[in-house]
Amino acid sequence: xxIVVVGSVALDSVETPFGKVxxxxxxxxxxxxxxxxxxxxxxxVGVVGTDFPPECAEMLRRRGVDLEGLRFEEGETxxxxxxxxxxxxxxxxxxxxxxxxxxxxxxxxESYRDAGVVxxxxxxxxxxxxxxxxxxxxxxxxMDTMNYWISGKRDLVTQVMRSVDVVIVNEGELxxxxxxxxxxxxxxxxxxxxxxxxxxxxxxxxxxxxxxxVYFVAPAYPLEVVRDxxxxxxxxxxxxxxxxxxxxxxxxxxxxxxLIHGSVVASYVVEDFGVRxxxxxxxxxxxxxxxxFRQFTHFED
Amino acid sequence: xxIVVVGSVALDSVETPFGKVxxxxxxxxxxxxxxxxxxxxxxxVGVVGTDFPPECAEMLRRRGVDLEGLRFEEGETxxxxxxxxxxxxxxxxxxxxxxxxxxxxxxxxESYRDAGVVxxxxxxxxxxxxxxxxxxxxxxxxMDTMNYWISGKRDLVTQVMRSVDVVIVNEGELxxxxxxxxxxxxxxxxxxxxxxxxxxxxxxxxxxxxxxxVYFVAPAYPLEVVRDxxxxxxxxxxxxxxxxxxxxxxxxxxxxxxLIHGSVVASYVVEDFGVRxxxxxxxxxxxxxxxxFRQFTHFED
Numbered sequence: 001x002x003i004v005v006v007g008s009v010a011l012d013s014v015e016t017p018f019g020k021v022x023x024x025x026x027x028x029x030x031x032x033x034x035x036x037x038x039x040x041x042x043x044x045v046g047v048v049g050t051d052f053p054p055e056c057a058e059m060l061r062r063r064g065v066d067l068e069g070l071r072f073e074e075g076e077t078x079x080x081x082x083x084x085x086x087x088x089x090x091x092x093x094x095x096x097x098x099x100x101x102x103x104x105x106x107x108x109x110e111s112y113r114d115a116g117v118v119x120x121x122x123x124x125x126x127x128x129x130x131x132x133x134x135x136x137x138x139x140x141x142x143m144d145t146m147n148y149w150i151s152g153k154r155d156l157v158t159q160v161m162r163s164v165d166v167v168i169v170n171e172g173e174l175x176x177x178x179x180x181x182x183x184x185x186x187x188x189x190x191x192x193x194x195x196x197x198x199x200x201x202x203x204x205x206x207x208x209x210x211x212x213x214v215y216f217v218a219p220a221y222p223l224e225v226v227r228d229x230x231x232x233x234x235x236x237x238x239x240x241x242x243x244x245x246x247x248x249x250x251x252x253x254x255x256x257x258x259l260i261h262g263s264v265v266a267s268y269v270v271e272d273f274g275v276r277x278x279x280x281x282x283x284x285x286x287x288x289x290x291x292x293f294r295q296f297t298h299f300e301d
Numbered sequence: 302x303x304i305v306v307v308g309s310v311a312l313d314s315v316e317t318p319f320g321k322v323x324x325x326x327x328x329x330x331x332x333x334x335x336x337x338x339x340x341x342x343x344x345x346v347g348v349v350g351t352d353f354p355p356e357c358a359e360m361l362r363r364r365g366v367d368l369e370g371l372r373f374e375e376g377e378t379x380x381x382x383x384x385x386x387x388x389x390x391x392x393x394x395x396x397x398x399x400x401x402x403x404x405x406x407x408x409x410x411e412s413y414r415d416a417g418v419v420x421x422x423x424x425x426x427x428x429x430x431x432x433x434x435x436x437x438x439x440x441x442x443x444m445d446t447m448n449y450w451i452s453g454k455r456d457l458v459t460q461v462m463r464s465v466d467v468v469i470v471n472e473g474e475l476x477x478x479x480x481x482x483x484x485x486x487x488x489x490x491x492x493x494x495x496x497x498x499x500x501x502x503x504x505x506x507x508x509x510x511x512x513x514x515v516y517f518v519a520p521a522y523p524l525e526v527v528r529d530x531x532x533x534x535x536x537x538x539x540x541x542x543x544x545x546x547x548x549x550x551x552x553x554x555x556x557x558x559x560l561i562h563g564s565v566v567a568s569y570v571v572e573d574f575g576v577r578x579x580x581x582x583x584x585x586x587x588x589x590x591x592x593x594f595r596q597f598t599h600f601e602d
Contacts (some may be wrong), residue, residue: 181387184525205506208523217450217597219518224485229367256600296518297598299557 001139001245002041002066005032006106006131007121007234009046013081013095014273016088016225024274025056027078028121028144028193031231034278035238035265036119037063038286040245043112045069045131049077049100059226059279068109077098088229088270089203107135117245119237120164124145125156132163140250142166142241144233150177161193168237170201183208197255199240199262200235209259214252218259219296221267221289227271232266235278239265264289302546303342303367304497306333306424307407307432308535310317310347310371313575314382314396317389319528325575328355328379329422329445332532335579336539336566337420338364341546344413346432347369350378350401360580369410376401389530389571390504409435420538420545421465422445423576426457433464441551443467446533451478462494466551469538471502484509498556500541500563502534510560515553519560520597521589522568529574533567536579540566565590
């Protein structure tokens with residue numbers, strides 16, 4: 001089953017206490033695609049400028065990512081610069097230049113419209129709704145969003161939540177959306193809109209899922225060193241939806257396994273800068289940490 | 302098997318967005334005792350002033366807590382006042398008056414010296430070491446500490462860590478002690494001192510344990526409302542050590558179950574102000590949430 005992802009393609013400059021990278025390929029659609037590419041066929045929808053390095057496009061193609069939906073427009077690619085201090089959960093944005101991404105209007109090629117899974121990464125909720133109109137009968141749809149859209153276009157964010165099967169947001173965004181500190185109360189509010197499942201990302205504390213009266217927790221993998229948290233959330237989504245696409249079921253057990261897979265992929269991404277680790281990830285790496293996750297939490301009477 | 306706990310007995314004034322209490326009984330030894338009393342016989346060592354309400358002592362005795370080691374001294378009981386805002390993990394201390402606790406010198410009654418389990422709650426590490434010299438061949442010893450002692454008496458804290466079987470600290474304290482953000486690196490440093498297990502409390506994110514090459518996670522119980530987080534850590538320790546005392550084993554499986562029991566008890570405590578919920582807790586309550594914890598994390602291939 002193939003997965004369509006719509007989101008940003010960027011050149012990121014990131015500094016952490018452990019090093020830095022300058023104008024490395026990033027963006028939500030790139031992290032998601034590379035993560036999900038380990039599980040299923042991925043079709044990317046995005047936009048870059050004429051300055052986008054051909055080797056970055058080639059790198060995505062080598063991972064099997066379909067770039068028919070990637071538009072090359074006159075101008076510069078979206079650029080983002082950020083700095084993390086030792087508390088790697090706090091990021092300071094140093095610079096954001098939307099460039100060609102400012103006028104992004106996703107257009108799905110005909111070959112994308114029958115995709116089984118659709119992931120609406122963090123873009124304007126009006127565009128997310130528009131993408132949903134361009135696909136025919138997807139098997140599973142999911143969305144992410146961010147504080148900017150929740151404060152600026154809350155009604156549209158709500159419409160997207162009503163329209164998808166899975167909402168994937170971080171803890172702070174969920175609290176902001178629902179206007180309450182209680183994750184339970186906030187989860188009830190979101191699930192009442194209709195999605196089957198709500199996945200809440202908690203950064204270094206892992207992720208939790210609310211679905212059909214069930215609460216399920218994936219702790220974070222205990223890492224020796226986190227070099228660069230950029231892209232962890234989108235890689236998580238890639239592992240999560242990638243696993244569901246490959247399993248072809250959305251039973252409760254499948255959703256639980258998917259949450260673990262998302263956590264596994266995210267745990268690898270943050271060990272190195274940018275997308276590097278996603279390029280060398282192997283099935284054995286994934287299955288090893290998947291089994292470790294079981295040991296972290298399973299207990300016997 | 303009986304448990305000796307040495308720590309503070311206080312009158313706490315606490316304000317949270319959900320209400321407040323004025324001079325309610327609290328302190329590390331009280332929370333620990335009431336929590337552990339649901340699992341084993343508890344013997345408390347502490348000091349109070351002549352103003353300590355007789356009904357508070359009676360309440361402890363009704364829960365089976367042995368107060369032979371509780372000294373009543375001329376003067377006032379330790380008083381603490383704090384305020385939590387909506388982010389219940391941050392507490393602002395409004396007032397601390399040590400009163401008779403300032404000159405506390407724990408003296409174990411003869412009937413305490415053969416206790417199987419000893420918990421050194423957060424007090425001056427010099428006193429913690431002194432208590433260890435007063436017990437004969439305890440089966441299991443554990444300690445807690447706080448930022449104040451780690452910055453002021455780090456060498457003594459290290460000595461205590463070298464002398465106990467289980468170190469129970471919160472995440473911030475562990476990072477402060479080891480001077481690193483990495484919990485793995487910090488855990489290695491503490492375990493190299495000799496303890497069998499290191500338990501790290503993460504507040505609303507649960508608790509994790511490092512022991513004998515194993516990493517184990519207890520997520521936090523998802524609560525509708527947290528009214529007052531005061532005493533959660535000491536109640537956790539009470540459930541953890543209480544369970545080990547009742548099981549009479551410190552195998553890896555027993556340690557895992559104990560971590561869940563600690564989390565269960567702590568999850569109840571924070572639902573109401575002060576020690577209230579510890580007085581009404583029933584075995585069914587504990588076993589219900591214990592089973593829920595399994596469902597939060599167990600997954601099948």
